[in-house]
Amino acid sequence: MKIASYNVNGIRAAIRKGFLDWLVSTEPDVICLQEIKAQEDQLDLSLFDAAGYPYHYWFPAEKKGYSGVAILSRQKPDQVVKGTGISYMDEEGRNIRADFQGVSVMSLYVPSGTNIARLDRKLQYMDDFQNYIDALKREKPNLVICGDYNICHRPIDIHDPVRNKNVSGFLPVEREWIGNFLDSGFIDSFRHFNPDPHHYTWWTYRAGARSRNKGWRLDYGMVSKPLERALERSVILSGAVHSDHCPILLELNGLNS
Numbered sequence: 001m002k003i004a005s006y007n008v009n010g011i012r013a014a015i016r017k018g019f020l021d022w023l024v025s026t027e028p029d030v031i032c033l034q035e036i037k038a039q040e041d042q043l044d045l046s047l048f049d050a051a052g053y054p055y056h057y058w059f060p061a062e063k064k065g066y067s068g069v070a071i072l073s074r075q076k077p078d079q080v081v082k083g084t085g086i087s088y089m090d091e092e093g094r095n096i097r098a099d100f101q102g103v104s105v106m107s108l109y110v111p112s113g114t115n116i117a118r119l120d121r122k123l124q125y126m127d128d129f130q131n132y133i134d135a136l137k138r139e140k141p142n143l144v145i146c147g148d149y150n151i152c153h154r155p156i157d158i159h160d161p162v163r164n165k166n167v168s169g170f171l172p173v174e175r176e177w178i179g180n181f182l183d184s185g186f187i188d189s190f191r192h193f194n195p196d197p198h199h200y201t202w203w204t205y206r207a208g209a210r211s212r213n214k215g216w217r218l219d220y221g222m223v224s225k226p227l228e229r230a231l232e233r234s235v236i237l238s239g240a241v242h243s244d245h246c247p248i249l250l251e252l253n254g255l256n257s
Contacts (some may be wrong), residue, residue: 003105004028004248005146005219006240007202010037011070014242020051022240026051028249029074030098032107032146036060036068048072059083061093068093069107069147075100084132089125090198103227103255104140108147113168122150122168126146126177130184137185143224144252145186147243148202150218153188156197157217169216183223189221189234189250199236202245210241221250230255 004026007012011033023031030188031053040058044076053072059082060068066137071080077098110126113119137143151174155161164170182188190199207216209215221234234250 001030001100001103001252002028002249003030003032003144003146003252004237004247005032005034005107005221006250007034007109007148007219007245009035009243009245011043012038015047017242019242020047022242023053023072024051026237026247026249030100030105031072031247032105033070033072034107034109035147036070036093037065038068040062041057057082057096057098059093059096062091066092067109069096069109071096071105071107072100073098073100077195084129084134086128086132088121089128094125095129099140103142103144103252106143106145108145108149110148110150112150113174119168119171123173123177125210126174130177130181133181134184139226141224141226143186143222144227144250145222146220146248146250148219149178151175151178152216152218153182158202159191159198159200159214159216169218171239185225186222187225187228187231189223189231190217190236190248192223192228192231193234200238201236201248202211205244210244219245219248221248223250223252227252 055073057080058070079099083095094109111122113122152170172226201219203210203215230252232253234253237247
């Protein structure tokens with residue numbers, strides 16, 4: 001099972017930049033999208049059918065042109081759950097889950113903390129989301145939570161940890177949260193295979209940051225501990241340039257063994 005995740009920074013803009021050609025050539029079984037910035041009726045859904053993804057599920061924010069998540073798949077899920085039931089999260093379209101034969105795949109978009117009010121909201125979201133996942137794991141132990149967490153976990157996950165130490169996305173409280181999230185029963189699938197620095201998933205559009213690889217690793221494929229035996233690979237697909245983020249991809253094998 002190949003699972004991709006991509007903050008597309010606007011699905012319509014990404015399509016204009018060749019996203020669908022990339023999707024066809026990459027061939028994930030499931031792809032989680034974040035920051036779709038579109039309502040379902042603003043999209044030509046036949047394009048996804050033609051690309052080989054007849055099952056597509058959209059959970060946009062109530063505010064048009066903002067946030068929103070989606071899951072596209074080749075096979076029909078057993079169940080799709082839009083939102084968490086926590087109203088302020090669901091108003092912003094931040095979480096959608098699809099279940100496939102014992103594996104639950106979630107697309108997650110954690111808020112940014114660009115100012116004090118937004119940071120307070122982000123911290124509340126992180127705490128409430130942890131509680132939600134703690135309960136969900138009892139029902140769905142085989143969880144893959146992909147998406148834009150808007151947090152760099154360790155200094156190797158950010159190009160300049162010293163100058164960014166007081167910037168949201170690398171604050172001690174955020175880094176502690178993601179460490180605790182992992183300790184609660186998850187594996188950072190990319191770090192499971194790759195301990196090296198200088199691997200990022202987001203670059204500002206300013207000052208040629210991407211060409212100079214001055215980036216942040218904000219996008220994760222978190223896999224619950226029961227799936228550790230099935231983890232085969234996890235990579236960052238930095239060659240895809242349809243967004244200020246790049247996609248990630250993980251592969252599970254032997255799920256039925």
